[in-house]
Amino acid sequence: MNNEATLNHGHSHRDDLGSKMGMWLFLLTELLLFGGMFILYASYRYMYADNFKVAAMHLDTLIGSVNTILLLTSSLTVALSIAALQRKQTRFSVYLLLFTIVAGGAFLVNKYFEWSAKIGHGIYPKGPEMANLSDGEVIFYGLYYVMTGLHALHVIVGLVFIGFMVVFILKGKQTFDNFQRLENAGLYWHLVDIIWIFLFPLFYLIH
Amino acid sequence: MxxxxxxxxxxxxxxxxxxxxxxxxxxxxxxxxxxxxxxxxxxxxxxxxxxxxxxxxxxxxxxxxxDSPVFRVFIFVCIAIFIVVIVLTFFDLTYRFPLK
Known part of the structure; x- marks a missing residue:
């Protein structure tokens, strides 16, 4: 593949396509990890359909919707940031990434208040309210904590990942013609977005 | 490369x-x-x-x-595995717990 990129950077042994393939293979294992949990959700929902509807009514649709918009917008700014870097608009690219970090942080703050409210009502493993709930509702909240919790963990990892990219761009390690690491960070962030796209209707909108 | x-x-x-x-x-x-x-x-x-x-x-x-079509192949294989597992799970589930 003797294109221009190879001639200019032949000495650095870069393999952007290979790097991206590795990232995608990792992302697909993540998809199957969450996929297993979605199958668990589907199975229990099949068995306790009515209880799931009752439990879902107690989740705050507004917070869920706001968080969806936050994640979608943060995905947009990551995509725009790569486009900006390609156009050598380095400063704009960094601002877009910083916006992404703020939006992701706001998502986590909302999640904190949401979980705190539920825990305040005694809804947590072995919590006082759990004894009054049906089996299906207890399972629903168990899945809710595990799935949104694992997702929030991915948001935190994604934010750290993107934070590193800001540093790399500022240090000139990611540039207009060498941005595969930024693209991989973006792919990870978009995956986190996609998982939320499915979590949101399944937990908040099924009543 | x-x-x-x-x-x-x-x-x-x-x-x-x-x-x-x-x-x-x-x-x-x-x-x-x-x-x-x-x-x-x-x-x-x-x-x-x-x-x-x-x-x-x-x-x-x-x-x-x-992007290169290879990524579509990756995703297709992954989704296909997921669908096979969920279909098999529901064969088992509907057999054990038939809907009343």
Whole structure:
């Protein structure tokens, strides 16, 4: 593949396509990890359909919707940031990434208040309210904590990942013609977005 | 073998913003629909909208539409495995716990 990129950077042994393939293979294992949990959700929902509807009514649709918009917008700014870097608009690219970090942080703050409210009502493993709930509702909240919790963990990892990219761009390690690491960070962030796209209707909108 | 496929293409800001607007629009629709009683179709419509949204994200934000076809093969294999497992699980589940 003797294109221009190879001639200019032949000495650095870069393999952007290979790097991206590795990232995608990792992302697909993540998809199957969450996929297993979605199958668990589907199975229990099949068995306790009515209880799931009752439990879902107690989740705050507004917070869920706001968080969806936050994640979608943060995905947009990551995509725009790569486009900006390609156009050598380095400063704009960094601002877009910083916006992404703020939006992701706001998502986590909302999640904190949401979980705190539920825990305040005694809804947590072995919590006082759990004894009054049906089996299906207890399972629903168990899945809710595990799935949104694992997702929030991915948001935190994604934010750290993107934070590193800001540093790399500022240090000139990611540039207009060498941005595969930024693209991989973006792919990870978009995956986190996609998982939320499915979590949101399944937990908040099924009543 | 360093094949940098993106140096040639510069996806426009406008397209990304358009995709984002579509995603926000679909979110509004799915939230609004949840207020109605669609009986058995509630989950189906919610999932259909979620699938359209994830297609928008993968094709445009994740560049699968313009990338090498090998990524489509990766994703296809992964989704196929997922579908096989969920179908087998439900064969088992519906046999053990038939709906009354």
């Amino acid at each position: 360093s094949e940098n496929t993106h140096t040639q293409q510069h996806p426009g800001y406008g397209l990304y913003i358009l995709v984002w607007a579509g995603l926000v629009g679909l979110t509004t629709i799915t939230v609004a629909l949840a207020g109605f009683n669609l009986a058995g179709l509630t989950v189906v419509t919610a999932l259909a909208i979620a699938i359209v949204k994830s297609l928008l994200v993968t094709n445009y934000f994740m560049h699968v539409k313009t």
